[in-house]
Amino acid sequence: MPGRQGGNRVTLREVADHAQVSVATVSRVLAGNYPVAAETRHRVEQSIQALDYVANVHARALAGVAPRTVAFVLPDIRAQAFAHAAQGVEEAAAEHGALCLICTTQGDPEREHAVFQMLREQRASAVILIGGVVDDAEYRANITDLSRGLATADSRLVLCGRPPAGDIPAIEYANESGAYSITQHLISSGHRRILFLGGPSSGPATTTVADRLAGYRRALGHPGWVQPADFTRESGYQQLCARLPEDFTAVFAATDLVAAGARAALHAHGLRVPEDVSLVGYDDLELAEELGLTTVRVPYEDMGRAAVRLALSGREHSVLETSVVVRTSVAPL
Numbered sequence: 596m597p598g599r600q601g602g603n604r605v606t607l608r609e610v611a612d613h614a615q616v617s618v619a620t621v622s623r624v625l626a627g628n629y630p631v632a633a634e635t636r637h638r639v640e641q642s643i644q645a646l647d648y649v650a651n652v653h654a655r656a657l658a659g660v661a662p663r664t665v666a667f668v669l670p671d672i673r674a675q676a677f678a679h680a681a682q683g684v685e686e687a688a689a690e691h692g693a694l695c696l697i698c699t700t701q702g703d704p705e706r707e708h709a710v711f712q713m714l715r716e717q718r719a720s721a722v723i724l725i726g727g728v729v730d731d732a733e734y735r736a737n738i739t740d741l742s743r744g745l746a747t748a749d750s751r752l753v754l755c756g757r758p759p760a761g762d763i764p765a766i767e768y769a770n771e772s773g774a775y776s777i778t779q780h781l782i783s784s785g786h787r788r789i790l791f792l793g794g795p796s797s798g799p800a801t802t803t804v805a806d807r808l809a810g811y812r813r814a815l816g817h818p819g820w821v822q823p824a825d826f827t828r829e830s831g832y833q834q835l836c837a838r839l840p841e842d843f844t845a846v847f848a849a850t851d852l853v854a855a856g857a858r859a860a861l862h863a864h865g866l867r868v869p870e871d872v873s874l875v876g877y878d879d880l881e882l883a884e885e886l887g888l889t890t891v892r893v894p895y896e897d898m899g900r901a902a903v904r905l906a907l908s909g910r911e912h913s914v915l916e917t918s919v920v921v922r923t924s925v926a927p928l
Contacts, residue, residue, distance in 0.1 A: 605648045614642035644711060663693040663720040665903055668710055670702045670726045675880045676850075676895050680725055680755060683899025691907050693720060702726075704737075711741050715748045723899070725755040726799030735760045755902040758802055764912050766902045770803065773891040773917030775808025777875050778847060780889070780919055782814060785928030786845040786873060789819065791856055792835055793849020796823040807849055824853050831856025832863075844872060844928055849889055851876040851883045851898030858886060858924075869926035879920050887923040890907045 611618045616639060623631050624639040642648075665688040669677045671814075681697055688695040696719065700707040716720050722745055728734050738760045742752040751771055754765035781789050790812050794804040812819055820843060824834035833854035835846065839860065845859075848854035854876030868874045876883055879892035894915050901913060 683896035687903035727803030778814035
């Protein structure tokens with residue numbers, strides 16, 4: 596506060612006196628959910644700025660007028676796809692006057708439970724959860740328990756990029772149809788021996804991989820040729836090297852990062868893209884444009900925004916469309 600000595604906090608009473616209104620009126624302006632005359636609101640806001648008033652968030656929470664908080668829970672913020680979704684969540688939260696928290700789990704179930712418990716104790720208005728999962732009975736029981744726990748604190752869980760589970764709302768994207776479309780793009784260019792690069796070497800696949808593999812197989816009309824690979828550039832490189840030399844004419848990498856590793860593997864074996872082997876990816880990250888990679892665009896930012904709207908405005912579950920982005924990595928056979 597200008598002129599305030601010793602760092603003492605400006606009080607609500609001082610703001611009220613400065614604006615020549617009641618303490619209750621200042622509280623209404625801060626809460627933002629009570630009708631206040633425009634001229635009065637403007638005067639209070641000027642006093643808040645002049646006095647450099649900072650609200651006591653703890654006291655406001657006790658009074659039931661804490662600002663809404665949207666938490667975005669993701670496995671790893673370094674993944675570009677998740678970062679784009681986080682951008683959409685933050686933008687939409689700000690538009691709704693809500694604070695945005697970013698929480699990472701590193702794929703650890705125990706850490707995820709701890710994060711949810713913390714958000715429940717903090718009474719977050721909404722929790723948005725992203726990341727591929729193995730969609731089995733254990734997962735559905737676990738996610739239902741987490742949702743019910745949040746509901747006891749008047750918080751709502753929304754799934755993002757995951758299939759709905761019970762009555763938990765979800766924002767999905769057309770994952771399987773995107774894989775089908777890009778495989779069809781390769782087929783229309785004359786390719787028949789198309790290697791799918793991605794997925795676990797053992798055990799069930801996550802919904803992300805399973806849907807992309809299903810779209811690939813639906814377009815081919817048979818199981819195709821599959822090489823497991825983690826969703827990393829290094830794995831894409833190593834796992835494609837393990838299949839070379841083979842006579843496939845195109846590679847469908849499960850993500851753009853995997854495609855980048857695959858491209859390096861092809862070049863290391865003296866093969867050119869697209870002259871010798873065509874290559875496609877999935878996600879449409881910045882990397883795809885740099886590599887001239889034909890890929891599937893996933894609207895990650897739109898998903899984040901839609902998840903916030905669903906959480907705070909009660910909108911219905913929806914599925915966002917994907918689209919094929921054609922660049923220079925596919926050549927006709």
